[in-house]
Amino acid sequence: MPQEPLSKSERMELRREHGFRELPEPVEKYLGPEYAMAFACLHCRTSNMRHFDLAPSEYPLSGECPVCKNKTFNLGRDFKPPKKSNEAQWKKIEFLIEHGFQFQKVRLVPTEMESVAYPKTLTEAKEFVVKYKKWAIKSGI
Numbered sequence: 001m002p003q004e005p006l007s008k009s010e011r012m013e014l015r016r017e018h019g020f021r022e023l024p025e026p027v028e029k030y031l032g033p034e035y036a037m038a039f040a041c042l043h044c045r046t047s048n049m050r051h052f053d054l055a056p057s058e059y060p061l062s063g064e065c066p067v068c069k070n071k072t073f074n075l076g077r078d079f080k081p082p083k084k085s086n087e088a089q090w091k092k093i094e095f096l097i098e099h100g101f102q103f104q105k106v107r108l109v110p111t112e113m114e115s116v117a118y119p120k121t122l123t124e125a126k127e128f129v130v131k132y133k134k135w136a137i138k139s140g141i
């Protein structure tokens with residue numbers, strides 16, 4: 001009888017038992033040393049890290065998608081793209097971008113590092129864009 005292939009979690013469990021640490025997934029197309037920014041395309045829902053020889057504040061807010069040639073949006077270094085099938089999250093991201101929020105830091109006290117957490121749902125996003133309108137940037141759309 002051929003053995004059932006192990007699921008990923010079973011493999012990880014095995015490795016853990018044997019004292020191996022699961023290596024982190026390689027970062028997708030990580031081009032720059034510390035100033036790579038995630039550019040995400042709402043059309044094909046892909047995200048790529050891009051590096052420019054510019055100060056982070058001078059990075060363009062949008063660019064061209066390397067996959068489908070539509071517009072990509074600079075969503076900062078910490079953006080983690082949702083799964084392509086996650087309609088609700090992509091709708092939320094689109095809504096935020098339309099309203100001038102590309103995951104830039106919203107700091108209520110400019111001199112402090114602390115920033116407002118981004119909304120988790122579209123419903124929350126609708127309140128967020130009103131509440132923090134002052135921090136909106138010129139929409140890239």
Ligand SMILES: [Zn+2]
Pocket residue numbers: 041042043044045046065066067068069070
């Ligand atoms: Zn695209």
